[in-house]
Amino acid sequence: MRHSLALTREATTRPELTTDILVVLGVVVLALVLFVTERLPIDVTAILLIVVLVVLEPWTTVDPTTGISGFANEATITVLAMLILSGGISRTGLVQELGRRMAAFAGTSVRKQLFATVVATSPVSGFLNNTPVVALLVPVVTDVANRGNTSPSKLLIPLSYASQVGGMLTLIGTSTNILASDVSARLGSQYPELHRFSMFEFTQLGVLVVLTGGLYLIFVGHYLLPERVPPRADYLEEYEVGNYVADVAVVPGSPLVGATVGDATDALGPEIDVVQVVRDEDRSVAPRRETHLDEGDVLVVRTDRDALTALEDAVGVEPVGRAAAVDDLSAGTEEGGPLAELVVSLDSRLVGERLDPERFREQFGAAVLGLRSHGTLVADRIVGKRLAVGDTLLVQAPPETLDRLSRRDDVIVAREPSRPEYRADKAPVAVAIMVGVVAVAALEIYPILIAALAGVVAMVVAGVLEPNELYDAVEWDIIFLLAGVIPLGIALERTGAAAYLAWLVVSTAGSLPPLVVLWLFYIFTGLVTEVISNNASVVLLLPVAAAAAAGIGANPFAFVLAVTFAASTAFLGPIGYQTNLFVYGPGGYRFGDYFRVGAPLQVLLSVVTVLGIALFWGV
Numbered sequence: 001m002r003h004s005l006a007l008t009r010e011a012t013t014r015p016e017l018t019t020d021i022l023v024v025l026g027v028v029v030l031a032l033v034l035f036v037t038e039r040l041p042i043d044v045t046a047i048l049l050i051v052v053l054v055v056l057e058p059w060t061t062v063d064p065t066t067g068i069s070g071f072a073n074e075a076t077i078t079v080l081a082m083l084i085l086s087g088g089i090s091r092t093g094l095v096q097e098l099g100r101r102m103a104a105f106a107g108t109s110v111r112k113q114l115f116a117t118v119v120a121t122s123p124v125s126g127f128l129n130n131t132p133v134v135a136l137l138v139p140v141v142t143d144v145a146n147r148g149n150t151s152p153s154k155l156l157i158p159l160s161y162a163s164q165v166g167g168m169l170t171l172i173g174t175s176t177n178i179l180a181s182d183v184s185a186r187l188g189s190q191y192p193e194l195h196r197f198s199m200f201e202f203t204q205l206g207v208l209v210v211l212t213g214g215l216y217l218i219f220v221g222h223y224l225l226p227e228r229v230p231p232r233a234d235y236l237e238e239y240e241v242g243n244y245v246a247d248v249a250v251v252p253g254s255p256l257v258g259a260t261v262g263d264a265t266d267a268l269g270p271e272i273d274v275v276q277v278v279r280d281e282d283r284s285v286a287p288r289r290e291t292h293l294d295e296g297d298v299l300v301v302r303t304d305r306d307a308l309t310a311l312e313d314a315v316g317v318e319p320v321g322r323a324a325a326v327d328d329l330s331a332g333t334e335e336g337g338p339l340a341e342l343v344v345s346l347d348s349r350l351v352g353e354r355l356d357p358e359r360f361r362e363q364f365g366a367a368v369l370g371l372r373s374h375g376t377l378v379a380d381r382i383v384g385k386r387l388a389v390g391d392t393l394l395v396q397a398p399p400e401t402l403d404r405l406s407r408r409d410d411v412i413v414a415r416e417p418s419r420p421e422y423r424a425d426k427a428p429v430a431v432a433i434m435v436g437v438v439a440v441a442a443l444e445i446y447p448i449l450i451a452a453l454a455g456v457v458a459m460v461v462a463g464v465l466e467p468n469e470l471y472d473a474v475e476w477d478i479i480f481l482l483a484g485v486i487p488l489g490i491a492l493e494r495t496g497a498a499a500y501l502a503w504l505v506v507s508t509a510g511s512l513p514p515l516v517v518l519w520l521f522y523i524f525t526g527l528v529t530e531v532i533s534n535n536a537s538v539v540l541l542l543p544v545a546a547a548a549a550a551g552i553g554a555n556p557f558a559f560v561l562a563v564t565f566a567a568s569t570a571f572l573g574p575i576g577y578q579t580n581l582f583v584y585g586p587g588g589y590r591f592g593d594y595f596r597v598g599a600p601l602q603v604l605l606s607v608v609t610v611l612g613i614a615l616f617w618g619v
């Protein structure tokens with residue numbers, strides 16, 4: 001036993017259920033409901049939590065200074081700096097080049113392709129935030145699958161899962177580790193075993209988890225994954241575009257002669273989107289509103305069934321044929337207008353917006369042809385659909401436009417850019433800066449916060465990043481989420497709510513062996529992470545886990561590690577972890593696909609992790 005009998009008796013004595021505890025638990029329930037239902041964006045929910053906690057200060061003990069302390073918290077600033085450093089590495093094209101080289105030998109062997117995916121992803125995710133790593137490798141892995149005549153569905157979920165287990169190799173692999181380290185340090189005043197994590201505090205366990213997860217994904221997982229998307233998929237057929245496009249010609253004497261594409265859209269109705277203008281042998285893909293029309297021009301339009309029927313009576317245009325429209329789109333693919341999938345990224349301005357194809361064409365220079373929302377094809381009416389993270393748009397645009405979009409943070413282009421513009425000459429400098437940050441933190445010359453901020457300055461001074469790119473590299477919803485949940489964790493500790501929840505755990509499972517209780521905490525954390533964010537689950541459960549460990553005379557550090565690892569391995573669905581959302585659309589997955597391959601992996605890693613913790617640190 002690691003604690004005195006007095007401490008054990010105190011922890012197992014039922015705490016008084018005070019009004020303060022009830023109020024804080026009510027705020028926790030509110031947070032859970034908002035996170036699960038997504039009625040508000042994550043960052044807005046985080047701000048609301050701050051407001052509620054401060055307004056209820058007499059019960060939550062969170063004054064205005066404590067309420068905003070999350071913004072100045074060491075974990076928040078460290079995560080911000082690490083996101084910028086990851087952005088600097090991505091600007092050099094280093095991650096993509098690594099992915100291409102590791103995949104070069106894969107050929108048509110699914111097992112070799114999976115090996116390349118895991119090896120290219122997991123080690124990198126230990127030192128770069130795994131969210132941008134997956135965003136960068138989605139197009140690389142998709143192209144590897146297509147070149148090897150393999151369904152991308154076989155590789156993309158393994159890509160996401162490999163990045164998650166790789167993130168557990170070091171302190172900086174994921175924002176969850178950094179936040180857990182900060183919470184552990186704060187709890188150290190109550191539990192002597194707890195402290196701030198060092199850079200390689202749990203690397204030996206992380207290696208064990210990576211090896212186990214990698215072997216599972218390579219030799220078992222792909223058998224459980226269906227081929228949702230065929231290799232070299234025909235996008236037009238997959239998105240059923242042929243049912244919703246048509247050619248209409250501008251007839252002689254039409255009021256549209258000499259008018260613009262914008263005028264044509266206004267005249268034909270809001271459901272009609274002009275995706276191409278064909279004039280003799282010339283073809284304008286994703287035309288701008290100011291593009292002028294002439295007599296005889298053929299407009300390729302995308303709309304819904306009702307509007308297609310209404311085109312027959314439209315003034316100034318004459319339907320030419322629906323089958324021909326598909327041929328025109330295919331011709332555009334060859335003549336400078338490739339088809340591509342765009343995945344709505346985590347911090348995209350599109351999140352929460354209703355899809356307006358015309359406005360999208362003006363902003364992004366791409367014509368929207370189809371939409372997958374939450375993995376389901378929106379076949380008919382796409383106008384007005386509210387977009388969410390992970391939604392996938394089928395678009396057509398000139399190659400240079402897709403190359404430009406691949407460098408933006410709003411969308412992930414699920415194909416390799418034909419003419420990538422990376423700062424490859426800065427790659428050695430970027431790697432040297434990253435190695436320096438890790439070394440300074442690992443040798444404890446300076447804290448990771450100072451080392452990471454110095455690395456950010458070095459990235460700008462060395463020209464790896466432009467000053468205006470610093471803000472684009474940050475996933476601001478994660479920063480606001482951290483700032484919002486940190487004071488909630490403080491309220492749980494100060495009011496005794498965490499101790500009360502721990503008492504409930506001890507009174508229910510206290511008769512079980514500590515190793516079993518540790519495993520139950522791992523499983524429970526994994527389930528909670530599936531419905532709320534991994535960062536929120538760490539903040540809510542770490543104080544409870546530490547108190548419960550003290551209550552049964554176990555090692556609090558072992559319980560803290562179990563919660564930390566479980567929160568970063570969300571395999572049961574697309575919602576629990578943002579990287580799962582990034583592969584949702586390009587893989588054509590359904591919700592159950594994640595559970596089919598993820599549930600056995602979750603159980604396997606729960607056993608391996610808990611036994612590893614017992615071996616390395618004791619329970």
